[in-house]
Amino acid sequence: MVTDNGKSGAFQVPAREIPVPDHLSTQAKAFLSLPRMERVAYPDLDDAAGWKAYIAEADARLTDVFLSRLPPIEHTCTEWREGEALAFDIVPASLPTDDPRVYLNIHGGGLIMGAGEVCKAFGLLTAIKLGTRVVAVDYRMPPDHPYPAGLDDCLAFYRALLRDHAPEDIIVGGGSAGANLAAAMVLRARDEGLPLPAAVVLISPEADLTESGDSFRTNDGVDAMGSLMPANLLYAAGHDLAHPYLSPLFGDFTKGFAPSILTTGTRDLFLSNTVRLHRKLRMAGVAADLHVTEAAAHMVFGGGSPEEAEIDREIRSFCDARWAGRYPA
Amino acid sequence: MVTDNGKSGAFQVPAREIPVPDHLSTQAKAFLSLPRMERVAYPDLDDAAGWKAYIAEADARLTDVFLSRLPPIEHTCTEWREGEALAFDIVPASLPTDDPRVYLNIHGGGLIMGAGEVCKAFGLLTAIKLGTRVVAVDYRMPPDHPYPAGLDDCLAFYRALLRDHAPEDIIVGGGSAGANLAAAMVLRARDEGLPLPAAVVLISPEADLTESGDSFRTNDGVDAMGSLMPANLLYAAGHDLAHPYLSPLFGDFTKGFAPSILTTGTRDLFLSNTVRLHRKLRMAGVAADLHVTEAAAHMVFGGGSPEEAEIDREIRSFCDARWAGRYPA
Numbered sequence: 161m162v163t164d165n166g167k168s169g170a171f172q173v174p175a176r177e178i179p180v181p182d183h184l185s186t187q188a189k190a191f192l193s194l195p196r197m198e199r200v201a202y203p204d205l206d207d208a209a210g211w212k213a214y215i216a217e218a219d220a221r222l223t224d225v226f227l228s229r230l231p232p233i234e235h236t237c238t239e240w241r242e243g244e245a246l247a248f249d250i251v252p253a254s255l256p257t258d259d260p261r262v263y264l265n266i267h268g269g270g271l272i273m274g275a276g277e278v279c280k281a282f283g284l285l286t287a288i289k290l291g292t293r294v295v296a297v298d299y300r301m302p303p304d305h306p307y308p309a310g311l312d313d314c315l316a317f318y319r320a321l322l323r324d325h326a327p328e329d330i331i332v333g334g335g336s337a338g339a340n341l342a343a344a345m346v347l348r349a350r351d352e353g354l355p356l357p358a359a360v361v362l363i364s365p366e367a368d369l370t371e372s373g374d375s376f377r378t379n380d381g382v383d384a385m386g387s388l389m390p391a392n393l394l395y396a397a398g399h400d401l402a403h404p405y406l407s408p409l410f411g412d413f414t415k416g417f418a419p420s421i422l423t424t425g426t427r428d429l430f431l432s433n434t435v436r437l438h439r440k441l442r443m444a445g446v447a448a449d450l451h452v453t454e455a456a457a458h459m460v461f462g463g464g465s466p467e468e469a470e471i472d473r474e475i476r477s478f479c480d481a482r483w484a485g486r487y488p489a
Numbered sequence: 490m491v492t493d494n495g496k497s498g499a500f501q502v503p504a505r506e507i508p509v510p511d512h513l514s515t516q517a518k519a520f521l522s523l524p525r526m527e528r529v530a531y532p533d534l535d536d537a538a539g540w541k542a543y544i545a546e547a548d549a550r551l552t553d554v555f556l557s558r559l560p561p562i563e564h565t566c567t568e569w570r571e572g573e574a575l576a577f578d579i580v581p582a583s584l585p586t587d588d589p590r591v592y593l594n595i596h597g598g599g600l601i602m603g604a605g606e607v608c609k610a611f612g613l614l615t616a617i618k619l620g621t622r623v624v625a626v627d628y629r630m631p632p633d634h635p636y637p638a639g640l641d642d643c644l645a646f647y648r649a650l651l652r653d654h655a656p657e658d659i660i661v662g663g664g665s666a667g668a669n670l671a672a673a674m675v676l677r678a679r680d681e682g683l684p685l686p687a688a689v690v691l692i693s694p695e696a697d698l699t700e701s702g703d704s705f706r707t708n709d710g711v712d713a714m715g716s717l718m719p720a721n722l723l724y725a726a727g728h729d730l731a732h733p734y735l736s737p738l739f740g741d742f743t744k745g746f747a748p749s750i751l752t753t754g755t756r757d758l759f760l761s762n763t764v765r766l767h768r769k770l771r772m773a774g775v776a777a778d779l780h781v782t783e784a785a786a787h788m789v790f791g792g793g794s795p796e797e798a799e800i801d802r803e804i805r806s807f808c809d810a811r812w813a814g815r816y817p818a
Contacts, residue, residue, distance in 0.1 A: 168509065168522075169508070169509035169518065169521055169523075170507060170508040170509065171506070171507055171525060172504060172505070172506055172507075173504065173506075173507055173710040173711055174504050174710060175501060175502065175503050175504045176501070176502050176706065176709065176710070177499050177500070177501055177502075178499060178500055178501075178502055178703075178706050178707060179497060179498070179499040179706065180497065180498035181701065181702070182701065183701050189498065192498055193497075194498075196500060372510065372511065372512050373510070374507075374510045374755055374756065374783055374784035375755055377505065377507050377508065378507060378708075378711050378755065378756060379707075380505065381502040381503060381505070382502055382707050426704055426707065426760050426761055426764060427707060431755050431781075432755055432783050432784070435755060435781040435782070435783055436783050438780075438781070439780070439782070439783070442780070442799075442803065443799060449778070449779075450778075450780065450781065451767075451768070451771070452760075452764040452767070452779065452781065453764070453768070454702065454703055454761050454765050454768070455703035455761070470768065470771075470772060474771065
């Protein structure tokens with residue numbers, strides 16, 4: 161007897177109970193044991209006020225989950241404007257003043273959230289983790305500023321950094337939507353004749369706004385986060401979701417890209433995004449490392465777990481290797 | 490409103506339809522569209538005749554799916570005995586006679602299947618893919634020969650190869666149960682004071698016979714293959730499933746291990762096995778690369794797809810790099 165999966169090849173997976181794996185760290189288990197928030201319905205695409213309220217509430221949640229434990233590290237944080245684009249230039253006090261390395265950090269948040277204080281806090285967290293200066297782009301977002309405003313802003317700061325840095329000093333990175341923009345920006349910079357950065361860090365990249373990857377189905381409900389399509393459409397504002405500047409997964413990496421590190425988790429809705437982008441990079445001959453965290457969904461374990469510290473060490477060690485020779489004597 | 494996930498942190502995933510992703514190759518889509526066989530019930534643990542019948546039928550299916558398309562390549566295949574252990578020494582006719590490289594191939598099949606002709610055919614396939622001599626261990630298996638017979642046999646041939654090869658000439662690899670034995674054998678060889686091989690290839694490793702990984706739950710029903718616990722218990726024959734020689738995931742890799750490449754797929758029941766072992770190796774300071782194929786379950790796409798050819802190229806390129814300098818001039 162066979163399961164009838166019809167002409168389409170689709171098959172049925174029955175309802176299941178997914179326990180918290182015993183072998184995870186105490187912190188990871190505590191995070192996975194938190195009650196799951198019911199998904200909030202997205203506003204209608206043309207309801208700008210509704211989106212603004214949705215975004216404000218979501219930003220408050222992001223801050224609660226990820227940034228409440230930000231360690232008090234002495235640093236300077238300077239506002240930097242390039243035309244309409246804004247960034248925070250974050251320098252830990254412990255850094256030598258002649259350290260030329262800089263990390264262009266592009267924050268996540270589904271291409272609609274993560275502005276202002278969240279952007280700044282993510283930037284500082286990244287500066288601490290990597291032990292380097294971070295320029296955190298507070299790029300413009302929908303509903304007021306859809307594509308390509310955010311990408312323009314990221315590129316503006318990459319251009320600005322190239323004014324007084326060798327490309328080998330610069331690493332570009334981001335998580336989730338920030339990894340979308342990081343990859344898209346490097347593709348566009350390359351297309352516009354700019355030099356490639358030393359490396360690209362892509363943390364659970366939202367590489368495909370069309371959401372064609374298998375894990376958008378297989379991990380739906382396993383990851384508490386669901387489809388972001390309404391936000392994708394708001395961001396694209398009528399542009400083709402499959403254009404490489406909107407969905408860098410569909411870019412042509414054979415024309416050049418910087419060495420990359422990609423991370424995801426087995427429960428991540430963006431697992432397919434990540435492994436597909438890794439494969440595209442590898443098949444284009446780009447050096448690319450992949451790291452997958454056991455039982456981690458898109459939000460991983462909320463920060464503070466040994467599992468996340470491991471991946472942070474991988475990213476730092478990858479960046480340090482790419483920056484080798486760029487340290488002050 | 491929150492989903493009540495109870496004190497355990499377990500949550501419910503509703504029943505779902507999983508379609509065949511449009512973006513896969515024609516070959517992969519055709520494989521995923523095949524009707525799914527209903528899982529065959531395992532015999533009782535003490536029913537040796539039942540196990541033998543089960544194994545014979547399963548081997549016939551393995552041959553059908555994987556080995557029907559074996560290309561006709563000129564080669565020699567010599568039976569080799571080391572005490573009670575048997576292997577096939579497979580040399581493609583195209584190889585220079587002074588090529589010192591050898592790949593010790595340990596076949597898969599849930600620690601109970603894959604003997605004889607299947608072992609030989611997998612060995613030849615591996616020799617073709619890697620362009621090298623393969624020694625394919627036809628290790629003894631349950632129900633007649635439980636642990637440690639199979640592991641003893643693999644180690645016997647590693648020892649035998651070390652008689653007339655530098656360890657740098659030897660790469661050890663296998664898929665599924667074969668990757669269990671490959672990793673366990675290298676751990677045991679190390680513990681017994683033998684030198685490490687040049688590299689280890691671990692294709693969807695059955696690294697944890699206790700099946701504690703998250704993907705044993707999250708990919709149950711997504712992967713057509715289900716739990717192999719009855720076979721694990723038959724193999725262990727009362728030994729501790731969590732011993733590193735039975736479940737190499739629990740080994741101490743800080744005491745030394747060879748550079749490794751690990752592969753899996755997003756639908757693989759052994760996804761967690763693979764990423765957990767990758768993380769353990771990395772955290773122990775062992776060079777280890779991870780490659781994950783989009784939408785691939787444990788059997789990948791039955792061979793012959795471009796997705797599998799990509800991974801084969803990764804493995805060959807990894808092996809070639811580890812064997813660098815070991816080619817005849």
